[in-house]
Amino acid sequence: EGESLYLGLDFGTSGARFAIIDIVGTIQAEAKRNYPIYLNGESRDWARSWKETLFLLLEDIPLNLRKHIVSISIDGTSATTMIVDSDTGEPLWRPLLYNESCPDALPAVKSIAPPNHTVGYDPEVDSYPSWLVCQPYSHLLPSVVAPGTPIACLKEELRNKFGFQKQCVVCSGTTDSIAAFLAARATQPGKAVTSLGSTLAIKLLSNTRIEDSRFGVYSHRLDDKWLVGGASNTGGVVLRQIFTDDQLEKLSEQINPSQISLLDYYPLPKAGERFPIADPELAPRLLPRPENDVEYLHGILESIARIEAKGYGLLKELGATEVDQVFTAGGGAKNEKWTKIRERVLGLPVSRADQTEAAYGTALLAIKGDQQNIL
Ligand code: ADP
Known part of the structure; x- marks a missing residue:
């Protein structure tokens, strides 16, 4: 019969990926496709791009693996919404994207929502707010389920077309950034993932929910725990x-990470910071620049590590579970000297996450869904 496999699909900002894993998390296949550009008048026809990309990715899955897939889960960009016909699945209107503002809708929202309400589903009490439920259109609101909940089986037509098995179940997913956190398998409270990409983002699994809009800190529910971050x-x-990436690598090699750098910077691309310091006017501080570039880079990396430490400190102050181990994702994760510096500054074990792809994290949700499958 062969073993069971799990398919995770990631629909991110620039393209889509899949990862197929087995029950112990070993990757059996993965691939990526960029979104083809379709226009609908002046604007992008995203629904068509996504649908086509989905079917191209399904065709990319090796035939011999398809029949072993027992569970599928999909992630997408947070706050992207699409309204579809419940019978046909066809879009009824163009999707609204995560980065779109909808100023025209504000008066309507203000007329029904209490002041300063975040206007959404409340994950703590597991329901929409009562002022939303009493609206005449409330039956159209989607039912909310936990990530990795079995929802339905595939249509027979699609099953036959692609060669999926009858029992294959489709499960709810999550956002692409939460899926990337799940990929690191930081499953205990106190485990955290720092993403060192273009910006520094931290996410921590906490027993408690914390929110502070000043710092842009909020919590996502993950089963009985909370994923908090900034x-x-x-x-x-x-x-x-x-520096170029090449220079970064060569200069980093010469850094002695156990040596404390006395250079104190606040590296920012332009004025303004939100977390862990809420100050829209905070000026970048990258001076004085020593003559030696190794020293300069050391000072910058150590300063960013201090900002990271301050970030975890702030989450604790706001009431989150204290961090005890940090996994790292993003371009900075490969810098071993930086990892050592961060271990010293944070006073915690720091390591590179084995897996960081959202598609991998989503495949883990497919496993979760299969294990509670009662469809
Ligand atoms: P993005 O957020 O754009 O997806 P990536 O995760 O791809 O970012 O990481 C890119 C960043 O990693 C770049 O801004 C670059 O400065 C940084 N980077 C690349 N190589 C190194 C290195 N050896 N040490 C530290 N940072 C690095």
């Missing part, structure tokens, strides 16, 4: 303004 404007984008 994002700073510091990060790799500043390094890239000063």
Whole structure:
């Protein structure tokens, strides 16, 4: 019969990927496709791009693996919404994207929502707010289920076309950034993932929910725990303004990570910071620049590590579970000297995450869904 396989699909900002894993998490296949550009008048026809990309990715899955897939899960960009016909699945209107503002809708929202309400589903009490439920259109609101909940089986037509098995179940997914956190398998409270990409973002699994809009700190529910996080404007984008990736590598090699750097910077691409310091006017600080570039880079990396430490400290102050181990994702994760510096500054074990792809994290949700499958 062969073993059971699990398919994770990631629909991110620039393209889509899949990862197929077995029950112990070993990757059996993965691939990526960029979204083809279709226009609908002046605007992008995203629904068509996504649908086509989905079917191209399914065709990319090796035939011999397809029949072993027992569970599928999909992630997408947070706050992207699409309204579809419940019978045909066809879109009834163009999707609204995560980065779109809808100013025309504000008066209507203000007329029904209490002041300062975040206007959404409340994951703590597991329901929509009562002022939303009493609206005449409330029956159209989607039912909300936990990530990795079996929802339905595939249509017979699609099953036959692609060669999936009858029992294959489709499960709810999550957002692409939460899926990337799940990929690191930081499954215990106190485990965290720092993403060192263009910016620095931290995410921590906590027993408690915390929110603070001043710092842009909020919590996502993950079963009986909370995924709390914050994002700073510091990060790799500043390094890239000063050094090429090649220079970063060569200079880093010469850093002695056990030596404390006395250079105190606040690297920012431009004025303004939100987390862990809420100050829209905070000025970048990258001076004085020592003559020696190794020293300079050491000072910058150590300063970013201090910002990271301050970030975890702030989450604790706001009431989150204290961090005890940090996994790292993003371009900065490969820098072993930086990892050592961060271990010293954070006073915690720091390591590179084995897996960081959202598609991998989503495949783990497919496993979760299969294990509770009662469809
Ligand atoms: P993005 O957020 O754009 O997806 P990536 O995760 O691809 O970012 O990481 C890119 C960043 O990693 C760049 O801004 C670059 O400065 C940084 N980077 C690349 N190589 C290194 C290195 N050896 N040490 C530290 N940072 C690095």
